Amino acid sequence: MDQQIKAFRIFDASAGSGKTFTLAREYLSLILRPGGGRLFRRILAITFTNKAVAELKNRILNSLMEFASLSPENLETTPMFEAVQAELQTDRAALIHRSQTVLQQILHNYAFFDVSTIDKFNQRVLRTFARDLDIPANFEIVLETDVLLEEAIDNLIAQAGTDKQLTDILVDFALEKAEDDRSW
Known part of the structure; x- marks a missing residue:
């Protein structure tokens, strides 16, 4: 991974403050940087609710589809495109091309596009180490x-x-x- 990329980033803000936009922009900036096309396989985005997971995944995929459908000649853009372009300091044509490539990569390897709730992530970790923790592999988590x-x-x-x-x-x-x- 690039030396400039921090291993962990935490965003904590109140409802309606733009967390989803910020998370999607950060995610897109990581996977759309030069050489970042398969980086989505190594990124884990964690949020609290299933609704937030769906919203973030949709925002990322919809943004990639919008970026990929843009024409290098047409100067019309979206706020997300402009934010990612400014973050990466790249030209329009390169960002459109990378978006097309990354979108195809994600769609063909969707299981590796990992946005999860913190509960589901913790459950996966516990299942992975169930034997080491001396708990049954088929344990059940009750949230009620x-x-x-x-x-x-x-x-x-x-x-x-x-x-x-x-x-x-x-x-x-x-x-x-x-x-x-x-x-x-």
Whole structure:
């Protein structure tokens, strides 16, 4: 990778501040620089929601399609094209040609175009090291807190009667709630 490219970049901003535009511009600037045509295979963009993943992927692909369809003679552009062109300090024809090449590369190798949620990324890392972490390879991640809480309570109650300290705590808790006419 080019010496001038930082290994990690973090963008933290409020809603509506232009994060998606900035992320797409940065991504495009990386893959459209000279020699960057296959660099998308080594880039991981992480965001928080599936909606943000879809929006970022669409913005990148739509921008590449727009860039690739431009004519070197026609001076009409988009703000994204101008931003990437200024970032790369390259001429219009070269940027259009690179966009056509990179778009084809991504479409033919779409599985390597990796924009992911932080949850999905962490899950992939855990699955990769499941054996080393001594967890089942087919572990399941539950993101619904109500389901997780219900299962934890069921497991706790199932242990009542076998662990004296736990049983005493649960009995005291139930009696306290009953005295207050509240459900335990």
